[in-house]
Amino acid sequence: MSEPIIQIEHLNKTFGAGPTAVHALEDINLAVQPGEIFGIIGLSGAGKSTLVRCMNLLERPTSGSVMVDGKEMTKLSTKELNRARQSIGMIFQSFNLLMQRTALDNVCFPLELIGTKRPQARKRAQELLDLVGLGDRAGAYPAQLSGGQKQRVAIARALATSPKVLLCDEATSALDPTTTLSILALLKELNEKLGVTVVVITHQMNVIEEICHRVAILDHGVIAEQGSVEDIFSHPQTDIGRRLVYPNGVQIDRLPEARVIRIAFNGGSSYEPLIASLAIDCGVKVNILGADTRNIEGKAFGTMLLGLPEDSVEAAKALRYIQSQPDITVEEVTGHA
Incomplete structure:
Protein backbone atom coordinates (compact mmCIF):
# COMPACT_ATOMS: atom_id res chain seq x y z
CA MET A 1 0.00 0.00 0.00
CA SER A 2 1.28 3.47 -0.86
CA GLU A 3 1.96 6.17 1.70
CA PRO A 4 -1.24 7.94 2.84
CA ILE A 5 -1.78 11.32 1.23
CA ILE A 6 -3.35 12.47 4.52
CA GLN A 7 -2.07 11.09 7.81
CA ILE A 8 -3.52 12.41 11.05
CA GLU A 9 -2.06 11.21 14.35
CA HIS A 10 -3.22 11.95 17.91
CA LEU A 11 -4.92 15.16 16.83
CA ASN A 12 -6.68 17.19 19.52
CA LYS A 13 -8.54 20.47 19.17
CA THR A 14 -9.74 22.44 22.17
CA PHE A 15 -11.55 25.77 22.05
CA GLY A 16 -11.12 28.00 25.08
CA ALA A 17 -9.44 27.13 28.36
CA GLY A 18 -10.24 26.14 31.91
CA PRO A 19 -13.66 24.83 32.98
CA THR A 20 -15.41 26.33 29.95
CA ALA A 21 -13.04 24.69 27.42
CA VAL A 22 -14.70 22.71 24.63
CA HIS A 23 -12.85 19.59 23.50
CA ALA A 24 -13.96 19.46 19.88
CA LEU A 25 -11.61 16.66 18.77
CA GLU A 26 -9.87 14.06 20.92
CA ASP A 27 -7.03 11.76 19.82
CA ILE A 28 -8.04 11.55 16.16
CA ASN A 29 -6.07 9.02 14.09
CA LEU A 30 -6.85 8.34 10.45
CA ALA A 31 -5.13 7.82 7.12
CA VAL A 32 -6.49 8.66 3.67
CA GLN A 33 -4.98 6.84 0.71
CA PRO A 34 -4.13 8.57 -2.59
CA GLY A 35 -7.00 8.46 -5.06
CA GLU A 36 -9.72 7.28 -2.70
CA ILE A 37 -12.98 8.93 -1.67
CA PHE A 38 -12.96 8.99 2.11
CA GLY A 39 -16.07 9.88 4.09
CA ILE A 40 -16.31 11.40 7.56
CA ILE A 41 -19.81 11.25 9.00
CA GLY A 42 -21.41 12.21 12.27
CA LEU A 43 -24.39 13.93 13.78
CA SER A 44 -24.53 17.70 14.22
CA GLY A 45 -21.84 18.85 16.65
CA ALA A 46 -19.71 15.74 16.23
CA GLY A 47 -16.68 17.79 15.14
CA LYS A 48 -16.70 16.97 11.43
CA SER A 49 -16.16 20.49 10.10
CA THR A 50 -13.48 21.19 12.70
CA LEU A 51 -11.65 18.04 11.61
CA VAL A 52 -11.70 18.88 7.92
CA ARG A 53 -10.55 22.45 8.64
CA CYS A 54 -7.62 21.02 10.60
CA MET A 55 -6.54 19.17 7.45
CA ASN A 56 -5.61 22.41 5.70
CA LEU A 57 -4.98 24.30 8.94
CA LEU A 58 -7.87 26.70 8.61
CA GLU A 59 -8.13 25.51 12.20
CA ARG A 60 -4.80 24.90 13.94
CA PRO A 61 -4.83 21.73 16.07
CA THR A 62 -4.12 22.09 19.77
CA SER A 63 -1.82 19.07 19.50
CA GLY A 64 -1.02 16.18 17.19
CA SER A 65 0.26 15.98 13.63
CA VAL A 66 -1.34 16.56 10.22
CA MET A 67 0.63 15.23 7.25
CA VAL A 68 -0.68 16.13 3.80
CA ASP A 69 1.22 14.98 0.71
CA GLY A 70 4.33 14.38 2.78
CA LYS A 71 4.32 17.76 4.55
CA GLU A 72 3.76 18.25 8.27
CA MET A 73 1.27 21.10 8.03
CA THR A 74 1.60 22.28 11.62
CA LYS A 75 5.33 22.96 11.18
CA LEU A 76 5.13 25.07 8.00
CA SER A 77 5.78 28.79 7.90
CA THR A 78 2.96 31.03 6.66
CA LYS A 79 4.51 31.19 3.19
CA GLU A 80 5.06 27.42 3.06
CA LEU A 81 1.52 26.80 4.31
CA ASN A 82 0.01 29.00 1.60
CA ARG A 83 2.00 27.07 -1.00
CA ALA A 84 0.93 23.71 0.47
CA ARG A 85 -2.72 24.77 0.39
CA GLN A 86 -2.51 25.06 -3.40
CA SER A 87 -2.62 21.25 -3.49
CA ILE A 88 -5.70 21.15 -1.22
CA GLY A 89 -8.96 22.36 -2.75
CA MET A 90 -12.00 23.00 -0.56
CA ILE A 91 -15.73 23.06 -1.27
CA PHE A 92 -18.22 24.54 1.20
CA GLN A 93 -21.92 24.04 1.92
CA SER A 94 -22.70 27.70 1.16
CA PHE A 95 -20.60 27.79 -2.06
CA ASN A 96 -18.67 30.95 -0.96
CA LEU A 97 -18.71 32.46 -4.44
CA LEU A 98 -17.89 36.12 -5.06
CA MET A 99 -21.26 37.60 -6.02
CA GLN A 100 -19.80 40.48 -8.07
CA ARG A 101 -17.78 38.12 -10.27
CA THR A 102 -18.93 35.93 -13.13
CA ALA A 103 -18.56 32.17 -12.98
CA LEU A 104 -15.39 32.42 -15.07
CA ASP A 105 -13.89 35.11 -12.84
CA ASN A 106 -14.74 33.14 -9.70
CA VAL A 107 -12.73 30.21 -11.06
CA CYS A 108 -9.91 32.58 -12.03
CA PHE A 109 -9.67 34.00 -8.51
CA PRO A 110 -7.32 31.41 -6.92
CA LEU A 111 -5.13 31.55 -10.03
CA GLU A 112 -4.85 35.33 -9.67
CA LEU A 113 -3.76 34.89 -6.06
CA ILE A 114 -0.78 32.75 -7.11
CA GLY A 115 0.23 35.14 -9.90
CA THR A 116 -1.06 33.33 -13.00
CA LYS A 117 -1.25 35.67 -15.97
CA ARG A 118 -4.80 36.60 -16.96
CA PRO A 119 -4.91 34.90 -20.40
CA GLN A 120 -3.67 31.59 -18.94
CA ALA A 121 -6.00 31.91 -15.95
CA ARG A 122 -9.05 32.50 -18.16
CA LYS A 123 -8.11 29.59 -20.41
CA ARG A 124 -7.73 27.27 -17.41
CA ALA A 125 -10.99 28.53 -15.89
CA GLN A 126 -12.92 27.89 -19.09
CA GLU A 127 -11.52 24.36 -19.31
CA LEU A 128 -12.65 23.68 -15.76
CA LEU A 129 -16.13 25.07 -16.35
CA ASP A 130 -16.35 22.78 -19.37
CA LEU A 131 -15.23 19.89 -17.17
CA VAL A 132 -18.01 20.46 -14.61
CA GLY A 133 -20.67 20.94 -17.30
CA LEU A 134 -21.01 24.72 -17.11
CA GLY A 135 -18.96 25.84 -20.10
CA ASP A 136 -21.93 27.79 -21.48
CA ARG A 137 -22.49 29.74 -18.22
CA ALA A 138 -19.04 31.32 -17.95
CA GLY A 139 -20.49 34.84 -18.11
CA ALA A 140 -23.28 34.23 -15.59
CA TYR A 141 -23.18 35.74 -12.10
CA PRO A 142 -23.93 33.57 -9.03
CA ALA A 143 -27.37 35.20 -8.62
CA GLN A 144 -28.26 33.85 -12.08
CA LEU A 145 -27.31 30.27 -11.19
CA SER A 146 -29.16 27.47 -9.39
CA GLY A 147 -27.76 25.91 -6.23
CA GLY A 148 -26.37 22.97 -8.14
CA GLN A 149 -24.76 25.25 -10.72
CA LYS A 150 -23.19 27.38 -7.98
CA GLN A 151 -21.67 24.26 -6.45
CA ARG A 152 -20.29 23.23 -9.84
CA VAL A 153 -18.61 26.64 -10.14
CA ALA A 154 -17.23 26.16 -6.61
CA ILE A 155 -15.88 22.73 -7.59
CA ALA A 156 -14.25 24.20 -10.70
CA ARG A 157 -12.68 26.93 -8.56
CA ALA A 158 -11.39 24.34 -6.07
CA LEU A 159 -9.71 22.50 -8.95
CA ALA A 160 -8.07 25.63 -10.39
CA THR A 161 -4.65 25.05 -8.83
CA SER A 162 -4.66 21.31 -9.75
CA PRO A 163 -4.95 20.06 -6.15
CA LYS A 164 -4.19 16.50 -5.14
CA VAL A 165 -6.86 16.61 -2.41
CA LEU A 166 -10.41 17.94 -2.52
CA LEU A 167 -12.06 18.62 0.86
CA CYS A 168 -15.86 18.74 0.72
CA ASP A 169 -17.47 20.19 3.85
CA GLU A 170 -21.20 19.32 3.67
CA ALA A 171 -20.99 20.14 -0.04
CA THR A 172 -24.48 18.80 -0.82
CA SER A 173 -26.39 19.72 2.36
CA ALA A 174 -28.01 22.79 0.79
CA LEU A 175 -29.12 20.92 -2.33
CA ASP A 176 -32.25 18.93 -3.18
CA PRO A 177 -31.92 15.12 -3.54
CA THR A 178 -31.73 15.08 -7.35
CA THR A 179 -29.12 17.84 -7.47
CA THR A 180 -27.20 16.11 -4.67
CA LEU A 181 -26.94 12.95 -6.78
CA SER A 182 -25.67 14.92 -9.77
CA ILE A 183 -22.98 16.64 -7.67
CA LEU A 184 -21.92 13.33 -6.14
CA ALA A 185 -21.72 11.80 -9.62
CA GLU A 225 -15.28 3.35 14.16
CA GLN A 226 -13.79 3.40 10.68
CA GLY A 227 -13.36 0.98 7.81
CA SER A 228 -14.60 0.18 4.34
CA VAL A 229 -18.11 1.34 3.54
CA GLU A 230 -19.10 -2.30 2.99
CA ASP A 231 -17.86 -3.37 6.43
CA ILE A 232 -19.49 -0.46 8.25
CA PHE A 233 -22.81 -0.97 6.48
CA SER A 234 -22.86 -4.74 7.01
CA HIS A 235 -21.53 -4.82 10.60
CA PRO A 236 -21.69 -1.47 12.41
CA GLN A 237 -19.91 -2.01 15.73
CA THR A 238 -21.13 0.95 17.78
CA ASP A 239 -24.45 2.48 18.79
CA ILE A 240 -23.73 5.60 16.73
CA GLY A 241 -22.79 3.40 13.76
CA ARG A 242 -26.08 1.53 13.97
CA ARG A 243 -28.03 4.80 14.35
CA LEU A 244 -26.44 6.20 11.20
CA VAL A 245 -26.64 3.03 9.11
CA TYR A 246 -30.22 2.21 10.19
CA PRO A 247 -31.70 5.57 11.21
CA ASN A 248 -35.26 4.27 11.19
CA GLY A 249 -34.47 0.87 12.65
CA VAL A 250 -36.78 -2.03 11.88
CA GLN A 251 -39.86 -1.78 14.02
CA ILE A 252 -43.20 -3.55 14.08
CA ASP A 253 -45.98 -3.19 16.61
CA ARG A 254 -46.60 -6.85 17.35
CA LEU A 255 -44.93 -10.03 16.18
CA PRO A 256 -47.20 -12.81 14.93
CA GLU A 257 -47.22 -16.15 16.68
CA ALA A 258 -45.10 -17.77 13.96
CA ARG A 259 -41.31 -17.79 14.34
CA VAL A 260 -39.60 -14.57 13.37
CA ILE A 261 -36.05 -14.28 12.08
CA ARG A 262 -33.82 -11.34 11.27
CA ILE A 263 -31.59 -11.74 8.25
CA ALA A 264 -28.62 -9.47 7.57
CA PHE A 265 -27.39 -8.87 4.02
CA ASN A 266 -23.60 -8.64 4.13
CA GLY A 267 -22.59 -7.56 0.64
CA GLY A 268 -24.01 -10.21 -1.67
CA SER A 269 -25.51 -9.36 -5.04
CA SER A 270 -28.46 -6.95 -4.95
CA TYR A 271 -29.84 -8.69 -7.99
CA GLU A 272 -30.68 -12.02 -6.32
CA PRO A 273 -34.30 -11.79 -5.12
CA LEU A 274 -34.14 -13.91 -1.95
CA ILE A 275 -37.84 -14.00 -1.07
CA ALA A 276 -38.95 -14.72 -4.62
CA SER A 277 -36.28 -17.43 -4.97
CA LEU A 278 -37.44 -19.01 -1.71
CA ALA A 279 -41.00 -19.21 -3.02
CA ILE A 280 -39.92 -20.59 -6.40
CA ASP A 281 -37.22 -23.03 -5.26
CA CYS A 282 -38.88 -24.30 -2.08
CA GLY A 283 -42.52 -23.41 -2.55
CA VAL A 284 -42.46 -21.64 0.82
CA LYS A 285 -43.92 -18.20 1.42
CA VAL A 286 -42.76 -15.93 4.23
CA ASN A 287 -44.02 -12.60 5.50
CA ILE A 288 -41.79 -9.52 5.30
CA LEU A 289 -42.46 -7.76 8.61
CA GLY A 290 -39.94 -4.97 8.23
CA ALA A 291 -36.87 -4.08 6.20
CA ASP A 292 -34.08 -1.57 6.06
CA THR A 293 -31.89 -2.47 3.10
CA ARG A 294 -29.81 -0.59 0.56
CA ASN A 295 -27.95 -1.22 -2.67
CA ILE A 296 -24.30 -0.07 -2.74
CA GLU A 297 -22.69 -0.58 -6.14
CA GLY A 298 -24.74 -3.71 -6.81
CA LYS A 299 -24.23 -5.21 -3.34
CA ALA A 300 -26.95 -5.66 -0.75
CA PHE A 301 -26.60 -4.40 2.83
CA GLY A 302 -29.08 -4.07 5.65
CA THR A 303 -31.56 -6.18 7.59
CA MET A 304 -34.99 -7.71 7.09
CA LEU A 305 -37.49 -9.24 9.51
CA LEU A 306 -39.29 -12.31 8.22
CA GLY A 307 -42.21 -14.24 9.69
CA LEU A 308 -41.81 -17.96 8.98
CA PRO A 309 -44.78 -20.25 8.28
CA GLU A 310 -46.55 -21.70 11.33
CA ASP A 311 -46.04 -25.18 9.90
CA SER A 312 -42.76 -26.37 11.49
CA VAL A 313 -41.71 -28.42 8.46
CA GLU A 314 -42.24 -25.47 6.12
CA ALA A 315 -40.47 -23.14 8.57
CA ALA A 316 -37.47 -25.48 8.80
CA LYS A 317 -37.32 -25.73 5.00
CA ALA A 318 -37.34 -21.94 4.65
CA LEU A 319 -34.68 -21.52 7.35
CA ARG A 320 -32.34 -24.08 5.73
CA TYR A 321 -32.69 -22.38 2.37
CA ILE A 322 -31.97 -18.91 3.74
CA GLN A 323 -28.98 -20.16 5.77
CA SER A 324 -27.52 -21.76 2.64
CA GLN A 325 -27.36 -18.44 0.78
CA PRO A 326 -23.98 -16.65 0.57
CA ASP A 327 -23.36 -13.34 2.36
CA ILE A 328 -26.42 -13.67 4.59
CA THR A 329 -26.53 -14.24 8.35
CA VAL A 330 -29.64 -15.26 10.27
CA GLU A 331 -30.78 -14.92 13.88
CA GLU A 332 -34.05 -15.74 15.58
CA VAL A 333 -35.97 -12.84 17.12
CA THR A 334 -37.90 -13.22 20.34
CA GLY A 335 -40.33 -10.67 21.72
CA HIS A 336 -39.63 -7.70 19.50
CA ALA A 337 -37.32 -6.42 16.77
Whole structure:
Protein backbone atom coordinates (compact mmCIF):
# COMPACT_ATOMS: atom_id res chain seq x y z
CA MET A 1 0.00 0.00 0.00
CA SER A 2 1.28 3.47 -0.86
CA GLU A 3 1.96 6.17 1.70
CA PRO A 4 -1.24 7.94 2.84
CA ILE A 5 -1.78 11.32 1.23
CA ILE A 6 -3.35 12.47 4.52
CA GLN A 7 -2.07 11.09 7.81
CA ILE A 8 -3.52 12.41 11.05
CA GLU A 9 -2.06 11.21 14.35
CA HIS A 10 -3.22 11.95 17.91
CA LEU A 11 -4.92 15.16 16.83
CA ASN A 12 -6.68 17.19 19.52
CA LYS A 13 -8.54 20.47 19.17
CA THR A 14 -9.74 22.44 22.17
CA PHE A 15 -11.55 25.77 22.05
CA GLY A 16 -11.12 28.00 25.08
CA ALA A 17 -9.44 27.13 28.36
CA GLY A 18 -10.24 26.14 31.91
CA PRO A 19 -13.66 24.83 32.98
CA THR A 20 -15.41 26.33 29.95
CA ALA A 21 -13.04 24.69 27.42
CA VAL A 22 -14.70 22.71 24.63
CA HIS A 23 -12.85 19.59 23.50
CA ALA A 24 -13.96 19.46 19.88
CA LEU A 25 -11.61 16.66 18.77
CA GLU A 26 -9.87 14.06 20.92
CA ASP A 27 -7.03 11.76 19.82
CA ILE A 28 -8.04 11.55 16.16
CA ASN A 29 -6.07 9.02 14.09
CA LEU A 30 -6.85 8.34 10.45
CA ALA A 31 -5.13 7.82 7.12
CA VAL A 32 -6.49 8.66 3.67
CA GLN A 33 -4.98 6.84 0.71
CA PRO A 34 -4.13 8.57 -2.59
CA GLY A 35 -7.00 8.46 -5.06
CA GLU A 36 -9.72 7.28 -2.70
CA ILE A 37 -12.98 8.93 -1.67
CA PHE A 38 -12.96 8.99 2.11
CA GLY A 39 -16.07 9.88 4.09
CA ILE A 40 -16.31 11.40 7.56
CA ILE A 41 -19.81 11.25 9.00
CA GLY A 42 -21.41 12.21 12.27
CA LEU A 43 -24.39 13.93 13.78
CA SER A 44 -24.53 17.70 14.22
CA GLY A 45 -21.84 18.85 16.65
CA ALA A 46 -19.71 15.74 16.23
CA GLY A 47 -16.68 17.79 15.14
CA LYS A 48 -16.70 16.97 11.43
CA SER A 49 -16.16 20.49 10.10
CA THR A 50 -13.48 21.19 12.70
CA LEU A 51 -11.65 18.04 11.61
CA VAL A 52 -11.70 18.88 7.92
CA ARG A 53 -10.55 22.45 8.64
CA CYS A 54 -7.62 21.02 10.60
CA MET A 55 -6.54 19.17 7.45
CA ASN A 56 -5.61 22.41 5.70
CA LEU A 57 -4.98 24.30 8.94
CA LEU A 58 -7.87 26.70 8.61
CA GLU A 59 -8.13 25.51 12.20
CA ARG A 60 -4.80 24.90 13.94
CA PRO A 61 -4.83 21.73 16.07
CA THR A 62 -4.12 22.09 19.77
CA SER A 63 -1.82 19.07 19.50
CA GLY A 64 -1.02 16.18 17.19
CA SER A 65 0.26 15.98 13.63
CA VAL A 66 -1.34 16.56 10.22
CA MET A 67 0.63 15.23 7.25
CA VAL A 68 -0.68 16.13 3.80
CA ASP A 69 1.22 14.98 0.71
CA GLY A 70 4.33 14.38 2.78
CA LYS A 71 4.32 17.76 4.55
CA GLU A 72 3.76 18.25 8.27
CA MET A 73 1.27 21.10 8.03
CA THR A 74 1.60 22.28 11.62
CA LYS A 75 5.33 22.96 11.18
CA LEU A 76 5.13 25.07 8.00
CA SER A 77 5.78 28.79 7.90
CA THR A 78 2.96 31.03 6.66
CA LYS A 79 4.51 31.19 3.19
CA GLU A 80 5.06 27.42 3.06
CA LEU A 81 1.52 26.80 4.31
CA ASN A 82 0.01 29.00 1.60
CA ARG A 83 2.00 27.07 -1.00
CA ALA A 84 0.93 23.71 0.47
CA ARG A 85 -2.72 24.77 0.39
CA GLN A 86 -2.51 25.06 -3.40
CA SER A 87 -2.62 21.25 -3.49
CA ILE A 88 -5.70 21.15 -1.22
CA GLY A 89 -8.96 22.36 -2.75
CA MET A 90 -12.00 23.00 -0.56
CA ILE A 91 -15.73 23.06 -1.27
CA PHE A 92 -18.22 24.54 1.20
CA GLN A 93 -21.92 24.04 1.92
CA SER A 94 -22.70 27.70 1.16
CA PHE A 95 -20.60 27.79 -2.06
CA ASN A 96 -18.67 30.95 -0.96
CA LEU A 97 -18.71 32.46 -4.44
CA LEU A 98 -17.89 36.12 -5.06
CA MET A 99 -21.26 37.60 -6.02
CA GLN A 100 -19.80 40.48 -8.07
CA ARG A 101 -17.78 38.12 -10.27
CA THR A 102 -18.93 35.93 -13.13
CA ALA A 103 -18.56 32.17 -12.98
CA LEU A 104 -15.39 32.42 -15.07
CA ASP A 105 -13.89 35.11 -12.84
CA ASN A 106 -14.74 33.14 -9.70
CA VAL A 107 -12.73 30.21 -11.06
CA CYS A 108 -9.91 32.58 -12.03
CA PHE A 109 -9.67 34.00 -8.51
CA PRO A 110 -7.32 31.41 -6.92
CA LEU A 111 -5.13 31.55 -10.03
CA GLU A 112 -4.85 35.33 -9.67
CA LEU A 113 -3.76 34.89 -6.06
CA ILE A 114 -0.78 32.75 -7.11
CA GLY A 115 0.23 35.14 -9.90
CA THR A 116 -1.06 33.33 -13.00
CA LYS A 117 -1.25 35.67 -15.97
CA ARG A 118 -4.80 36.60 -16.96
CA PRO A 119 -4.91 34.90 -20.40
CA GLN A 120 -3.67 31.59 -18.94
CA ALA A 121 -6.00 31.91 -15.95
CA ARG A 122 -9.05 32.50 -18.16
CA LYS A 123 -8.11 29.59 -20.41
CA ARG A 124 -7.73 27.27 -17.41
CA ALA A 125 -10.99 28.53 -15.89
CA GLN A 126 -12.92 27.89 -19.09
CA GLU A 127 -11.52 24.36 -19.31
CA LEU A 128 -12.65 23.68 -15.76
CA LEU A 129 -16.13 25.07 -16.35
CA ASP A 130 -16.35 22.78 -19.37
CA LEU A 131 -15.23 19.89 -17.17
CA VAL A 132 -18.01 20.46 -14.61
CA GLY A 133 -20.67 20.94 -17.30
CA LEU A 134 -21.01 24.72 -17.11
CA GLY A 135 -18.96 25.84 -20.10
CA ASP A 136 -21.93 27.79 -21.48
CA ARG A 137 -22.49 29.74 -18.22
CA ALA A 138 -19.04 31.32 -17.95
CA GLY A 139 -20.49 34.84 -18.11
CA ALA A 140 -23.28 34.23 -15.59
CA TYR A 141 -23.18 35.74 -12.10
CA PRO A 142 -23.93 33.57 -9.03
CA ALA A 143 -27.37 35.20 -8.62
CA GLN A 144 -28.26 33.85 -12.08
CA LEU A 145 -27.31 30.27 -11.19
CA SER A 146 -29.16 27.47 -9.39
CA GLY A 147 -27.76 25.91 -6.23
CA GLY A 148 -26.37 22.97 -8.14
CA GLN A 149 -24.76 25.25 -10.72
CA LYS A 150 -23.19 27.38 -7.98
CA GLN A 151 -21.67 24.26 -6.45
CA ARG A 152 -20.29 23.23 -9.84
CA VAL A 153 -18.61 26.64 -10.14
CA ALA A 154 -17.23 26.16 -6.61
CA ILE A 155 -15.88 22.73 -7.59
CA ALA A 156 -14.25 24.20 -10.70
CA ARG A 157 -12.68 26.93 -8.56
CA ALA A 158 -11.39 24.34 -6.07
CA LEU A 159 -9.71 22.50 -8.95
CA ALA A 160 -8.07 25.63 -10.39
CA THR A 161 -4.65 25.05 -8.83
CA SER A 162 -4.66 21.31 -9.75
CA PRO A 163 -4.95 20.06 -6.15
CA LYS A 164 -4.19 16.50 -5.14
CA VAL A 165 -6.86 16.61 -2.41
CA LEU A 166 -10.41 17.94 -2.52
CA LEU A 167 -12.06 18.62 0.86
CA CYS A 168 -15.86 18.74 0.72
CA ASP A 169 -17.47 20.19 3.85
CA GLU A 170 -21.20 19.32 3.67
CA ALA A 171 -20.99 20.14 -0.04
CA THR A 172 -24.48 18.80 -0.82
CA SER A 173 -26.39 19.72 2.36
CA ALA A 174 -28.01 22.79 0.79
CA LEU A 175 -29.12 20.92 -2.33
CA ASP A 176 -32.25 18.93 -3.18
CA PRO A 177 -31.92 15.12 -3.54
CA THR A 178 -31.73 15.08 -7.35
CA THR A 179 -29.12 17.84 -7.47
CA THR A 180 -27.20 16.11 -4.67
CA LEU A 181 -26.94 12.95 -6.78
CA SER A 182 -25.67 14.92 -9.77
CA ILE A 183 -22.98 16.64 -7.67
CA LEU A 184 -21.92 13.33 -6.14
CA ALA A 185 -21.72 11.80 -9.62
CA LEU A 186 -19.52 14.73 -10.67
CA LEU A 187 -17.19 14.25 -7.69
CA LYS A 188 -16.93 10.54 -8.49
CA GLU A 189 -16.17 11.33 -12.12
CA LEU A 190 -13.47 13.85 -11.15
CA ASN A 191 -11.96 11.33 -8.74
CA GLU A 192 -11.74 8.75 -11.51
CA LYS A 193 -10.69 11.11 -14.32
CA LEU A 194 -8.21 13.30 -12.45
CA GLY A 195 -7.12 10.92 -9.70
CA VAL A 196 -7.85 13.58 -7.10
CA THR A 197 -8.33 12.31 -3.54
CA VAL A 198 -11.70 13.37 -2.13
CA VAL A 199 -12.59 13.77 1.56
CA VAL A 200 -16.34 14.06 2.10
CA ILE A 201 -17.72 15.54 5.33
CA THR A 202 -21.43 14.83 5.75
CA HIS A 203 -24.22 13.93 8.16
CA GLN A 204 -26.06 12.02 5.40
CA MET A 205 -25.40 8.28 5.16
CA ASN A 206 -26.78 8.18 1.60
CA VAL A 207 -23.88 10.44 0.55
CA ILE A 208 -21.40 7.96 2.03
CA GLU A 209 -23.02 4.95 0.37
CA GLU A 210 -23.23 6.74 -2.98
CA ILE A 211 -19.54 7.51 -3.56
CA CYS A 212 -17.19 6.69 -0.65
CA HIS A 213 -14.71 3.84 -0.47
CA ARG A 214 -13.98 4.11 3.26
CA VAL A 215 -15.62 5.97 6.11
CA ALA A 216 -14.89 7.18 9.64
CA ILE A 217 -17.77 7.77 12.05
CA LEU A 218 -17.20 10.74 14.37
CA ASP A 219 -19.11 10.97 17.64
CA HIS A 220 -18.62 13.83 20.13
CA GLY A 221 -15.13 14.55 18.81
CA VAL A 222 -13.97 10.91 18.87
CA ILE A 223 -13.71 8.42 16.02
CA ALA A 224 -16.18 5.70 17.01
CA GLU A 225 -15.28 3.35 14.16
CA GLN A 226 -13.79 3.40 10.68
CA GLY A 227 -13.36 0.98 7.81
CA SER A 228 -14.60 0.18 4.34
CA VAL A 229 -18.11 1.34 3.54
CA GLU A 230 -19.10 -2.30 2.99
CA ASP A 231 -17.86 -3.37 6.43
CA ILE A 232 -19.49 -0.46 8.25
CA PHE A 233 -22.81 -0.97 6.48
CA SER A 234 -22.86 -4.74 7.01
CA HIS A 235 -21.53 -4.82 10.60
CA PRO A 236 -21.69 -1.47 12.41
CA GLN A 237 -19.91 -2.01 15.73
CA THR A 238 -21.13 0.95 17.78
CA ASP A 239 -24.45 2.48 18.79
CA ILE A 240 -23.73 5.60 16.73
CA GLY A 241 -22.79 3.40 13.76
CA ARG A 242 -26.08 1.53 13.97
CA ARG A 243 -28.03 4.80 14.35
CA LEU A 244 -26.44 6.20 11.20
CA VAL A 245 -26.64 3.03 9.11
CA TYR A 246 -30.22 2.21 10.19
CA PRO A 247 -31.70 5.57 11.21
CA ASN A 248 -35.26 4.27 11.19
CA GLY A 249 -34.47 0.87 12.65
CA VAL A 250 -36.78 -2.03 11.88
CA GLN A 251 -39.86 -1.78 14.02
CA ILE A 252 -43.20 -3.55 14.08
CA ASP A 253 -45.98 -3.19 16.61
CA ARG A 254 -46.60 -6.85 17.35
CA LEU A 255 -44.93 -10.03 16.18
CA PRO A 256 -47.20 -12.81 14.93
CA GLU A 257 -47.22 -16.15 16.68
CA ALA A 258 -45.10 -17.77 13.96
CA ARG A 259 -41.31 -17.79 14.34
CA VAL A 260 -39.60 -14.57 13.37
CA ILE A 261 -36.05 -14.28 12.08
CA ARG A 262 -33.82 -11.34 11.27
CA ILE A 263 -31.59 -11.74 8.25
CA ALA A 264 -28.62 -9.47 7.57
CA PHE A 265 -27.39 -8.87 4.02
CA ASN A 266 -23.60 -8.64 4.13
CA GLY A 267 -22.59 -7.56 0.64
CA GLY A 268 -24.01 -10.21 -1.67
CA SER A 269 -25.51 -9.36 -5.04
CA SER A 270 -28.46 -6.95 -4.95
CA TYR A 271 -29.84 -8.69 -7.99
CA GLU A 272 -30.68 -12.02 -6.32
CA PRO A 273 -34.30 -11.79 -5.12
CA LEU A 274 -34.14 -13.91 -1.95
CA ILE A 275 -37.84 -14.00 -1.07
CA ALA A 276 -38.95 -14.72 -4.62
CA SER A 277 -36.28 -17.43 -4.97
CA LEU A 278 -37.44 -19.01 -1.71
CA ALA A 279 -41.00 -19.21 -3.02
CA ILE A 280 -39.92 -20.59 -6.40
CA ASP A 281 -37.22 -23.03 -5.26
CA CYS A 282 -38.88 -24.30 -2.08
CA GLY A 283 -42.52 -23.41 -2.55
CA VAL A 284 -42.46 -21.64 0.82
CA LYS A 285 -43.92 -18.20 1.42
CA VAL A 286 -42.76 -15.93 4.23
CA ASN A 287 -44.02 -12.60 5.50
CA ILE A 288 -41.79 -9.52 5.30
CA LEU A 289 -42.46 -7.76 8.61
CA GLY A 290 -39.94 -4.97 8.23
CA ALA A 291 -36.87 -4.08 6.20
CA ASP A 292 -34.08 -1.57 6.06
CA THR A 293 -31.89 -2.47 3.10
CA ARG A 294 -29.81 -0.59 0.56
CA ASN A 295 -27.95 -1.22 -2.67
CA ILE A 296 -24.30 -0.07 -2.74
CA GLU A 297 -22.69 -0.58 -6.14
CA GLY A 298 -24.74 -3.71 -6.81
CA LYS A 299 -24.23 -5.21 -3.34
CA ALA A 300 -26.95 -5.66 -0.75
CA PHE A 301 -26.60 -4.40 2.83
CA GLY A 302 -29.08 -4.07 5.65
CA THR A 303 -31.56 -6.18 7.59
CA MET A 304 -34.99 -7.71 7.09
CA LEU A 305 -37.49 -9.24 9.51
CA LEU A 306 -39.29 -12.31 8.22
CA GLY A 307 -42.21 -14.24 9.69
CA LEU A 308 -41.81 -17.96 8.98
CA PRO A 309 -44.78 -20.25 8.28
CA GLU A 310 -46.55 -21.70 11.33
CA ASP A 311 -46.04 -25.18 9.90
CA SER A 312 -42.76 -26.37 11.49
CA VAL A 313 -41.71 -28.42 8.46
CA GLU A 314 -42.24 -25.47 6.12
CA ALA A 315 -40.47 -23.14 8.57
CA ALA A 316 -37.47 -25.48 8.80
CA LYS A 317 -37.32 -25.73 5.00
CA ALA A 318 -37.34 -21.94 4.65
CA LEU A 319 -34.68 -21.52 7.35
CA ARG A 320 -32.34 -24.08 5.73
CA TYR A 321 -32.69 -22.38 2.37
CA ILE A 322 -31.97 -18.91 3.74
CA GLN A 323 -28.98 -20.16 5.77
CA SER A 324 -27.52 -21.76 2.64
CA GLN A 325 -27.36 -18.44 0.78
CA PRO A 326 -23.98 -16.65 0.57
CA ASP A 327 -23.36 -13.34 2.36
CA ILE A 328 -26.42 -13.67 4.59
CA THR A 329 -26.53 -14.24 8.35
CA VAL A 330 -29.64 -15.26 10.27
CA GLU A 331 -30.78 -14.92 13.88
CA GLU A 332 -34.05 -15.74 15.58
CA VAL A 333 -35.97 -12.84 17.12
CA THR A 334 -37.90 -13.22 20.34
CA GLY A 335 -40.33 -10.67 21.72
CA HIS A 336 -39.63 -7.70 19.50
CA ALA A 337 -37.32 -6.42 16.77
